[in-house]
Amino acid sequence: MSKVKYYYDSENLAYKRIKPQRRKKFGYAFLFLLSSALFGFLCLILLINTPYFETPKDKLLTGELEAMKLNYKLLTKQLELMDEVLKAIEERDNNIYRIYFNTTPISNEERKSGFGGVNRYKSLEGYNNSDLVINTTKKVDQLTKELVIQSKSLDEIVVLAKQKEKLLAAIPAIQPVKNEDLKRMASGYGYRSDPFTKIRKFHYGMDFTAPSGTPIYATGDGVVLKADNSLSGYGNHIEVSHGYGYVTLYAHLSKYNCRPGQKVRRGDIIGYVGSTGRSEAPHLHYEVIKNGEKVNPINFYYGSISAEEYIAISNLATQENQSLD
Structure with a gap:
């Protein structure tokens, strides 16, 4: 119940009741409603931008992001493992197979050479994680190229192995004078x-x-x-x-x-x-x-x-x- 207010009438020497104007009542009510709406909107914004309030869509996106991070870590480990295995094969190729078959090893520069010409990764630029995607793509491309070179090298080793008898007969192996x-x-x-x-x-x-x-x-x-x-x-x-x-x-x-x-x-x-x-x-x-x-x-x-x-x-x-x- 609202308070009743009075004022003192000096002419009549008596207290009289103040009658509130109807227009002011509506103004106060409007201000109250407006401030309540603004306060509610601000609270909603704060809640949306805090980790304690997530919509079902936000939870779904968060789960997908965590899954992508996990998959990226697994992919990185697989690439590192592939690189280690490939290095071991290259080492055996240069220092065992090619020495045994007496052929020139493949230089490290040839195996590790990059890709010249136009920017191959321009289409991957401009995104939030462009650097991450570009670096991973470069690793995959480099490994692919090294695998192609190593595959061709092993094909050559296979041919040399088949020709081993001819190779041994061809190498100068005796004195020219008895x-x-x-x-x-x-x-x-x-x-x-x-x-x-x-x-x-x-x-x-x-x-x-x-x-x-x-x-x-x-x-x-x-x-x-x-x-x-x-x-x-x-x-x-x-x-x-x-x-x-x-x-x-x-x-x-x-x-x-x-x-x-x-x-x-x-x-x-x-x-x-x-x-x-x-x-x-x-x-x-x-x-x-x-x-x-x-x-x-x-x-x-x-x-x-x-x-x-x-x-x-x-x-x-x-x-x-x-x-x-």
Whole structure:
């Protein structure tokens, strides 16, 4: 019940009751209702923006977000596991398979190279989690590329395995001159004194001293590339291509026993020792070239000499003496 208010009438010297105006009553009621509505609206906004009040839709979205976070963690772990397994396969590929089959390992730069050209991930930009999505997509793309490279490498290894017998027959694996025919192993691979200028320079082959006319043997299966004197200083020489990146050269021959284009097998007589070209005495200058690089021939005699003979010839080859060419 509302309070009754009075005022003092000084003329009549009496208290009179104040009659409230009807318009003011409506104004007060409107203000009350308006303030109540504003207060209710503010409370609703606060409740909506607090974690203590969720609509069914909010709860559904929250559950989906948590599930996505869990799936992302699982995906990340799977990608890390795939990366570890792939690295292990790449390690075996480079350091076991390719070494066993004597082929060039795949460089890390080739395996890890990125994707050039236009921005492949432009369509993923502009979202709340764009960085996360782009980084994950990049990881997947990188793993996919590495898997493709590794798959091709293993295909190549399979082919090499099928050709293993041919590979073993092609690798230069014997001395080009038999031990019983040798006077001595005159000079090895490395820095030696030039017999004509006496200047110290690098000697890229091995010199086998033997009488003129001593047979020279092909050190592996292959095809004769040259049998001429086209290289300056080498005199009459033969080049044999063995495939798999191997080429052997036999220089200062007295005569040939083969012709260009002819197929030869390991142990075939392809020529005879001489002293043609830039040579101080009858001997065979022998070189092994692997993928265009001249390498030490002493590493390729495992098919014709014993361990004791290898140690002896290795000691002679390392002596820095004078070469014969």
